Structures are given as C-alpha cells and as structure tokens.
Amino acid sequence: MVGHVSSASVPPVEPSPWTPREAELLAVTLSLLQDHGYERLTLEAVATTAQASKATMYRRWPSKADLVLAAFIEGVRQSVVPPDTGTLRGDLLHLGGAIRDHCARHAGSMRAVLVEVSNNPALRDAMQHQFLDQRKALIQSILMRAVDRGEIHRAAVSDELWDVLPGYLIFRAVFANRQPTAETVTALVDDVIMPSLTRTIG
C-alpha cells in the first residue's frame, strides 16, 4: 500500500512552521534538554537562556511536553534532507548517516520524548502525524525511485517493515546504549537492508 507515494518524487523538506525567533527558542530547548534531561528542564530556564518572556513561551507552548515535542520535531526536520544520490545504496547510506548523526547528538532528548509520548495521547498523535508519517513518506520515496530505476521489485516496498533502518539505529543509540558508528550504518545497509530489498520475491 504505497499508492499514495507518487513515483520518483522526493518529498520536499517541509518549511518550518515557526518564526526564526521561535525556532531559536526550540533550539535552546533542545540544547538544555540534552544537557540537563527532561525532569530538570523548565520553560523558565529556556526563557532565561534565550532572553525571551515567559508569556511568549507559554503562549506558544502551554506545557513543557508541548515545548519538548516541538523542539524535537523541529530538530529532526532540520536534519532531514532527502537524499538523491542516484543509487538506492547511496541514498540509504546517506539517510542512515543522517539518522546516526541525529541520534549521537540527541539520544537524551529522544529518551525524554519517548517517555512523555508514552504518557500523553495528544503528544502521541502529534508525533505520529508530524514526525512518523513524514519519515515514512521520505523512505518510501527513496524506495520508489529505486523501483523506477529497476534496482528493486515493487513488492519489496513494505508497509510493515518500512522503518527497519531508522528503527535499528534508534534502538542502538537509545536502548542498547551502543551508539551506532559509521561501520554500523554501512553494515546495516550492505548486509541487512540491501539483501532484504533485493531478495528474490516469488
């Protein structure tokens, strides 16, 4: 079921929904979150660090959870440039490298967001729509271009397992406490993802 992904299109990087000043506040949030963790983060600390008014902060993000999720999504959005290297392997290595970089910088925030999301259905919906759906479209567009080039069979594009590449890298960084390296990304693409996508499909 990837019929809604038009072949050979690369989803554009979505424009930021935030003003430059708001984006700056979210960057400060992400930085404080990484340094001090979710528990010790306060909107007041972000306002003080960024020399913003607390009223401005609360108007945009009524709760700490709203603020942290917005910061997380904005950080990911900036780090996602859809790759177009001309080969599936090249695109996957590029994407895997970008995910690895992001995990290395933000493992702490990702753990914090994870816990908040699990406790908060509204955040879970926001995460789903603002983050996961966009990620899925990005990966499936990479795969559909490979189908168009004849590199893989269309039936290899799976709705069930579209997120093995990001999923394993995030697992490594966030759960297994074993930060993925450049070698992890290469081995994952060459020894797992490519053999899976190019397997014989009966």
Add this chain to the structure above:
Amino acid sequence: MVGHVSSASVPPVEPSPWTPREAELLAVTLSLLQDHGYERLTLEAVATTAQASKATMYRRWPSKADLVLAAFIEGVRQSVVPPDTGTLRGDLLHLGGAIRDHCARHAGSMRAVLVEVSNNPALRDAMQHQFLDQRKALIQSILMRAVDRGEIHRAAVSDELWDVLPGYLIFRAVFANRQPTAETVTALVDDVIMPSLTRTIG
C-alpha cells in the same frame, strides 16, 4: 568474533539468583510497574501488595531502581527458553515470537527501565552484564548451530548486527508505539533476517 561461543551448544536457561519468595516479590514489582508506571511505584507498595516486610525489601534492593532492574531481568530470564526447532528459520520465528510476547506485556516497564538505565551507570553495567551479554550468547548460539547444519556461512554471524531481530521488535513496541504482530515477526524473519544471513558473502 564469536570464538567464545562453542558450536552447537544451547546456553542453558540460567538458574534464578533469587529464592522463590524473592522471585514472587519481583513478579509483584513487574505487575505494579506495568499498571502504574515507574514514577508512582514504591517499595512500600510492593511490600504491602506482597505482604512482605519493608526491611526485607530494602535489604535485597536498596533502591527502587535496583528493584525495578532486578524485576525486569528476572521477567526476561523466565521468558527466554532457547529454541531448538532444527532449522534456523524455525528458531528465529520462535525467538521473535517470545520477544514479541514479552514486549506486548512489558512495554511500559521497558520504557521505565530504559530511562533509569540512561540516568544510572551502575544499572547500565548490570543491564549490560546480566541481560545483553546473555541475549547475545543466545542469538549467536542459534546462528552457530545453523552454521554447523550448513544453513548459513560463518561470516554471516556478525558481532556488529547481532541484535537486529530483538532491536527492531523492541523499537516497534516501545518507541514507534506500533506493537509488533505475528505478521511482523514472520515478515522480519523471512524478508529481512533470513535474506541477510543467507546472502552471498564474497
């Protein structure tokens, strides 16, 4: 580098380090953790529910973090029966199914343990030695038996990517909030793990 795994051996299920009464206290802990979350769990509540003395609890597990980690590891230990179905695919499906069952019951505790582990180096070491090393030995013994049967090449047994099967399933349950199904396990084994392990190795 799997030279320390003797071919064709199945690691025995390790005997519990706990007395039956202690194991019961850990089962109560896991149950309360699943129902109420880490934040609201107290040693007192476990003692009350299990009709144990608080002194007994504190003597065994000086902190809530110690208690929760012990409960988590004991829960996993009980759920791990090394499969020996006679085929690699059968063993992987069996293992994947056991991991999926565990995730379905304990996603909440896994999130709680994750956060504690990330904040606490002593817990991180315990997790590494009591949990991850044992898991790795189990998976590598499954693979070494497949090597002995001629199902896969020895070079396919990877020290870097040994945990793609559990890693992706845990990612799905805990992070992506998309509980893996029986179909997820089958697709993961047939479309990803088996093509990876049986790929042509130059």
